[in-house]
Amino acid sequence: MPELPEVETTRRGLAPHVVGRHVVTVTVRQPRLRWPVTPQLARDLPGRRIDALTRRAKYLLLAAGDGHLLMHLGMSGRLRIVPTDTPAGLHDHLDIRLDSGQVMRLNDPRRFGCALWLQHPPDEHALIAGLGPEPLSPEFSGDWLYARSRGRRAAVKVFIMDAANVVGVGNIYASEALFEAGIHPSRPAGRIGRVRYARLAAAIKQTLARAIDAGGTTLRDYIGVDGGTGWFQLSLAVYGREGQPCPRDATSVRRRIIGQRSTFFCPRCQI
Known part of the structure; x- marks a missing residue:
């Protein structure tokens, strides 16, 4: 399972490609992940500018206006940046197409990851609300x-x-x-x-x-x-x-x- 260093490495690799870009389309090939990917994601995210990509614990948070996409890589998930015309593989469940001509693609063979569209502050979500301090923060000692x-x-x-x-x-x-x-x-x-x-x-x-x-x-x-x-x-x-x-x-x-x-x-x- 990807742990905090792997998730932070993923965040750092993705950020230069996604922050400041606008989402063109969202394609959900398999909505049955750990929790269902709701239709609101493909409806609400396109047209928005990605303002930031942050991490809380092992969760990635993509901020887009007043909404956030909360993502977890589960046991075997990975996120990649690929050209728009790259054919999807068997376990490529989610594509976020950007105005740069690239796609942020979620591959998750075991489907234990998640992609949740939030329309309230992420800190209020049940997955995040009870978490302790970040280990690399001044609050942890x-x-x-x-x-x-x-x-x-x-x-x-x-x-x-x-x-x-x-x-x-x-x-x-x-x-x-x-x-x-x-x-x-x-x-x-x-x-x-x-x-x-x-x-x-x-x-x-x-x-x-x-x-x-x-x-x-x-x-x-x-x-x-x-x-x-x-x-x-x-x-x-x-x-x-x-x-x-x-x-x-x-x-x-x-x-x-x-x-x-x-x-x-x-x-x-x-x-």
Whole structure:
């Protein structure tokens, strides 16, 4: 599943092609995504100017006048910019044709993504209203994590993957940030002190920033706007490295299921 770095990489790749352009037509070939694509999208979006393309958590928000298109890539979705005459493939479900002669095209083999046309502020939508702070924003800090974690018995890895506490820390990046902070992923969130949470918040910021700079992580499905893959997988310290030596102390990296997800860690340097 594309995580925050992959979605941010997609946003940065799309923005120069779409912002400031007018929508000519919208073609919906398959409306049955995770939630139905309503007819209002093809009716209301054409003729509007795209004012901005932003990101909230793993959602992309295309602002067009008083409306917003909220998009999620689901498990295997991708957005590309292609020439208008590019034939549509089997899983190309949505085209937004621009006045530049290009098309923003959604490809989603598993159909777990979404394209929702909103005519009210996006922050009021149920998918966004309850989200925690952006991890790269000033609002996110060790003090925030410390305050949110008091009394929590859940494993810290589960805690930081909860979007109500901080958005966008997916499975790969949670394992990597906890390794950088030297915190065992199964330690109860409420038993971690303020100083260690400051270290963890810094590790989350650093890990995600590095992943964005590398264009995200390609392990299975993710492909960028330009058809290329992300490169952060070449820098992974523990994720997917079960049985291989820890880059700090050469202890074998272990794997454990925490919160129903595979979790990778060093049993010696993460306590």
